[in-house]
Amino acid sequence: QVQLVESGGGLVQAGGSLRLSCAAVSEPNFSRYAMGWFRQAPGKERDLVAGIAWNGDSTWYTDSAKGRFTISRDNAKNMVYLQMNTLKPEDTAIYYCAKSRYYNLKYRAAADFATWGQGTQVTVSS
Numbered sequence: 001q002v003q004l005v006e007s008g009g010g011l012v013q014a015g016g017s018l019r020l021s022c023a024a025v026s027e028p029n030f031s032r033y034a035m036g037w038f039r040q041a042p043g044k045e046r047d048l049v050a051g052i053a054w055n056g057d058s059t060w061y062t063d064s065a066k067g068r069f070t071i072s073r074d075n076a077k078n079m080v081y082l083q084m085n086t087l088k089p090e091d092t093a094i095y096y097c098a099k100s101r102y103y104n105l106k107y108r109a110a111a112d113f114a115t116w117g118q119g120t121q122v123t124v125s126s
Helices: none
Strands: 003-007 010-013 018-025 035-040 047-052 059-061 069-074 079-084 093-100 113-116 120-125
Touching: 003 093, 003 113, 018 035, 018 093, 018 120, 035 069, 035 079, 047 069, 047 079, 059 069
Parallel strands: 010 120
Antiparallel strands: 003 018, 018 079, 035 047, 035 093, 047 059, 069 079, 093 113, 093 120
């Protein structure tokens, strides 16, 4: 059974940085699928923050993450990362790693992602 295990969340002051990591355990076909990082704040929907295609050649970011966040992957290690810089209080949320049903980023809704991690809390203080 495929598992996605996130790490790297925590408490940081505004302007600081965090790097989230996601390990895909027991997934021999990791390199065939696009991956994404979603986040969900209290009372809000779970939204895609960043996505990366199967080979890493294509990425997508929500507007608020552009220029501050960078998604990357290492298919040899079954890992995906989210580097978050210049963090703001509005970035506070639970962040989830997710595996797409597809190899590219054409479909970006939560329903288009088949496997989810347990989430890691990111809290940005002002």
